[in-house]
Amino acid sequence: MDRQLLYEGKAKKIYQSDTNENHLILSYKNDATAFNGEKKAQFTGKGRLNNEISSLLFQALENKGIPSHFIKRLDSTTQIVQKTDIIPLEVVIRNIATGSITKRLGIEEKTPFDPALAELFYKDDSLGDPLINDEHALYLTDVTGEELTDMKEKARKVNQALTAIFAAIGVRLVDFKLEFGKNKDGEILLSDEVSPDTCRLWDIETNERLDKDVFRQGTGDLITVYEEIFNRLEAQL
Amino acid sequence: MDRQLLYEGKAKKIYQSDTNENHLILSYKNDATAFNGEKKAQFTGKGRLNNEISSLLFQALENKGIPSHFIKRLDSTTQIVQKTDIIPLEVVIRNIATGSITKRLGIEEKTPFDPALAELFYKDDSLGDPLINDEHALYLTDVTGEELTDMKEKARKVNQALTAIFAAIGVRLVDFKLEFGKNKDGEILLSDEVSPDTCRLWDIETNERLDKDVFRQGTGDLITVYEEIFNRLEAQL
Ligand SMILES: Nc1ncnc2c1ncn2[C@@H]1O[C@H](COP(=O)(O)OP(=O)(O)O)[C@@H](O)[C@H]1O
Ligand SMILES: Nc1ncnc2c1ncn2[C@@H]1O[C@H](COP(=O)(O)OP(=O)(O)O)[C@@H](O)[C@H]1O
Ligand SMILES: [Mg+2]
Ligand SMILES: [Mg+2]
Numbered sequence: 277m278d279r280q281l282l283y284e285g286k287a288k289k290i291y292q293s294d295t296n297e298n299h300l301i302l303s304y305k306n307d308a309t310a311f312n313g314e315k316k317a318q319f320t321g322k323g324r325l326n327n328e329i330s331s332l333l334f335q336a337l338e339n340k341g342i343p344s345h346f347i348k349r350l351d352s353t354t355q356i357v358q359k360t361d362i363i364p365l366e367v368v369i370r371n372i373a374t375g376s377i378t379k380r381l382g383i384e385e386k387t388p389f390d391p392a393l394a395e396l397f398y399k400d401d402s403l404g405d406p407l408i409n410d411e412h413a414l415y416l417t418d419v420t421g422e423e424l425t426d427m428k429e430k431a432r433k434v435n436q437a438l439t440a441i442f443a444a445i446g447v448r449l450v451d452f453k454l455e456f457g458k459n460k461d462g463e464i465l466l467s468d469e470v471s472p473d474t475c476r477l478w479d480i481e482t483n484e485r486l487d488k489d490v491f492r493q494g495t496g497d498l499i500t501v502y503e504e505i506f507n508r509l510e511a512q513l
Numbered sequence: 514m515d516r517q518l519l520y521e522g523k524a525k526k527i528y529q530s531d532t533n534e535n536h537l538i539l540s541y542k543n544d545a546t547a548f549n550g551e552k553k554a555q556f557t558g559k560g561r562l563n564n565e566i567s568s569l570l571f572q573a574l575e576n577k578g579i580p581s582h583f584i585k586r587l588d589s590t591t592q593i594v595q596k597t598d599i600i601p602l603e604v605v606i607r608n609i610a611t612g613s614i615t616k617r618l619g620i621e622e623k624t625p626f627d628p629a630l631a632e633l634f635y636k637d638d639s640l641g642d643p644l645i646n647d648e649h650a651l652y653l654t655d656v657t658g659e660e661l662t663d664m665k666e667k668a669r670k671v672n673q674a675l676t677a678i679f680a681a682i683g684v685r686l687v688d689f690k691l692e693f694g695k696n697k698d699g700e701i702l703l704s705d706e707v708s709p710d711t712c713r714l715w716d717i718e719t720n721e722r723l724d725k726d727v728f729r730q731g732t733g734d735l736i737t738v739y740e741e742i743f744n745r746l747e748a749q750l
Contacts, residue, residue, distance in 0.1 A: 381649060382640050393648050403619050409646040411630050412618060 286313060287326070287473055293356060298460050299347065302327075303354045308473070310492040312404050317491065323353045325502040326471040331355050332509050333441070333470045340437045342430070344466035345457065360457025360467045363419055364399040365408075367431045370451040371439065374476060375489075380407075392435055394428050399455070426464050427456050434466065442477060445508035447486060450476035472502050523550060524563070524710055530593060535697050536584065540591045541567075545710075547729040549641050554728065560590045562739040563708040568592050569746045570678065570707045577674045579667070581703035582694065597694025597704045600656055601636040602645075604668045607688040608676065611713060612726075617644075629672055631665050636692070663701050664693050671703065679714060682745035684723060687713035709739050 279291035279301060286309045293299035304323035309316050327349070334346030334355075345357040370377060373387040377395075396413050397405045408416065413424055431454050442449045452475040455468035468474075472487040479486060486505050490496030516528035516538060523546045530536035541560035546553050564586070571583030571592075582594040607614060610624040614632075633650050634642045645653065650661055668691050679686045689712035692705035705711075709724040716723060723742050727733030 380640070380643050381635065381645070381653060382637065389652065393652060395646060395648070398618065400619065403617070406617050407644060407646070408618070409632060409644070411632070415626065415630060416618065 288469070298359050300357050300359045301350060301354050302357055302469075304330075304469075308488065308491050308498060310488065312401060315492070319491075319498050321499050322502065325499070325506050326469065326473060327353050327355055329502070329506050329509060330469045330471045332506075332513050333438070336441050336513050337434065337437055337466070337470075342433055342437055342466065345459070345468075357467070358459050358465060360459050360465050362399075362455055362457040362467060363417055363423075363427070363464075365413055365417060365419070365427070365456070366397040366399050366405060367427055367454045367456065368395040368397060368451060369393070369431050369435045369454070370395065371435070372448070372450045374450055392432065394431060397453075423464055430456070430464070430466060434470075438470070438475070441509075441513075443480070445505075445512050446480045447505070447508070448478045448480050450478055452476065472505050477505060525706070535596050537594050537596045538587060538591050539564075539594055539706075541706075545725065545728050545735060547725065549638060552729070556728075556735050558736050559739065562736070562743050563706065563710060564590045564592055566739070566743050566746060567706045567708045569743075569750050570675070573678050573750050574671065574674055574703070574707075579670055579674055579703065582696070582705075594704070595696050595702065597696050597702050599636075599692060599694040599704060600654055600660075600664070600701075602650055602654060602656070602664070602693070603634040603636050603642060604664055604691045604693065605632040605634060605688060606630070606668050606672045606691070607632065608672070609685070609687045611687055629669065631668060634690075660701055667693070667701070667703060671707075675707070675712070678746075678750075680717070682742075682749050683717045684742070684745070685715045685717050687715055689713065709742050714742060 283290040289303040291301040304327040306318045306322045331349040334344045347356040349355050370393040373383045378385050396408050398408045439449045456464050457467040459465045477486040486501040491498045520527040526540040528538040541564040543555045543559045568586040571581045584593040586592050607630040610620045615622050633645050635645045676686045693701050694704040696702045714723040723738040728735045
């Protein structure tokens, strides 16, 4: 197929669909990056696993009444999505303190947040995706205050839904990052991916890390744990 | 006098008033610190100038209907204030981009913000006073959402008032940091200080820095510029 490559990111290639101008094809890559691209590696099978996992999760969210850009899985490494105008904000929801927030704010590892904490980061690699507040977001992007509220509410709904989905497979949803975009109708739509690259997932029984932290921290085999998440999800969903 | 020293900070000593248990005596020191205490020096006259300037400014704010902890100037380096339970948040209001925000968010120096940007920092030297969002503030401190809104509204009123006060003496109020505390009646009250240590002040004509940046950046004599601010304020107020 002669697809036009629109953009290559760290984890995915984005192609224009040749049958619908409002559709894109997301092709998940085998690359893993961490620490704003400083640590890099390739893992055969990663693109497939993330495509399968995010396809299953977007479908499960849809079934729970949470729409996203996801249209359908195309093949093992690609999916068709609605084209959106990505808002350059990362919405992070934290159920349990781990990673950057513990050092940044002096919060002890594994402290639960109830209600979950929402954070915004400005999606800009050259600035290292800095933490921002709502006023920064309004200044730096085109979103309105209402849209920002909408994004955060949607992120909290995703949190509820994903928490239940993962609990059903014996996994604790510790935190995750979402991206939103505006579709052609101006609607704010959950976009990008939901995968072990973008979620922290701990086995409920053993606390084993089943996400990209095994790569970040060099504490385990990425493919083994992503495969574990995929197998459990596939058996459940 | 046999005052009890309650606390010594980087810029002030706090004594218990011996005549009123709800009053404190703030004694302004000659120390200047920057970059979270990494750069330090002493300037004879600084304590006097900051006490005089903040006394004049708190009084001027009061005259414009903005109450604060300030009760009265006691002598050249001290003032009497209401004791408050300080909320460990720094409220920063920015009218013009300069300093940390330009690097943090890639915003060009001297970009005006309209409306002014409000930022919260968690007052914790060991963490380097990190930028936080509202949800962090609710998690990390005892403030409620309503109190946070109240603090930000008060900070914006202070901005309007101070902008006018400084404009009248040919000075542009670029940005500033406020602290709030709860007094014995549970009221959120502007506390701490308002001085060239905590405000960025640029001469409207020449853009000359008339604040602690001359010390931070080693570009001028601190006492000369603080004296300039004091003289202009005293002539005007
Ligand atoms: N539905 C969509 N429409 C347009 N762009 C999207 C959509 N979903 C995700 N993207 C964007 O695709 C790009 C590639 O993804 P990725 O490789 O994860 O990039 P990054 O290096 O920014 O993490 C990202 O900029 C992401 O925001
Ligand atoms: N009205 C007040 N009641 C109680 N504490 C106050 C009041 N105003 C200011 N403070 C506190 O006095 C302390 C000393 O001030 P300062 O030397 O500027 O401290 P810092 O080193 O934290 O900047 C600070 O912790 C400040 O928050
Ligand atoms: Mg990405
Ligand atoms: Mg201080």
